[in-house]
Amino acid sequence: MKRTFQLNEIHQVAKELLEKAPNKVLCLYGDMGVGKTTLVKALVKELGAVDVASSPTFGLVNEYSDENDAPLAYHFDFYRLNDEMEALDMGFEDYLNSNAWLFIEWPEKIPSLIPEDAVGVFLHFIEESTRSIELNIS
Template identity: 85%
Template sequence: MKRNFALDEIHEVAKEVLQVAPNKVLCLYGDMGVGKTTLVKALVKELGAVELANSPTFGLVNEYHDDKDTPIAYHFDFYRLNDEMEALDMGLEDYLNSDVWLFIEWPNKIPSLLPDDAVGVFLHFVEESTRSIELNIS
């Protein structure tokens, strides 16, 4: 999957990502402000979460549930990590072994901890209200 999209098409893009991703570990790459968290918000909404997604920058991880209170997604923001040990200390391995969608922002902070089959989601600025997205599927 590779395409440009207007920001008001983010939910359409989220649906497409969820349909084409071969597994549930999505690593979001892109510059600050490109829309990684905005995409995650749309992904979480498309999955049917009852709560609105927001950035887990300070808590490192947010958990989202369906209407039966079953976890459906975990959203990580590793921007503030100093080393991979912090991710291990917070229980990343347990999250990776769950059967729940994982959305990981700043995965470059934990390269040796990422599963080999993680899907790279690359976002780039095209214009003020246009982005490009490309999925790197191993």
């Protein structure tokens, strides 16, 4: 999947991404402000979560559940991480063993902890309201 899109098409892009991803671990790459969290918000909504997604920058992880309180997705923001040990200390490996979707912002902060079959999602700024997205599937 590689395409350019307008920000008002983000929900369509999220739906397409959920359909095309071969597994539930999505690593989001892109510059600050490119729209990684905006994409996660759309992904969480498309999954049918009862909560509205927000950035977990200070808490590192947010959990989103369905109407039966079953976990649908975990959203990680590792921007402020100093080393991989912090991710291990928060139980990151346990999240990898869950059946929920994992949306990981700043995965480059924890390279040795990312599963080999994780899907790389690369976002690029084109213009003020235009972005491109590309999947890297191992």
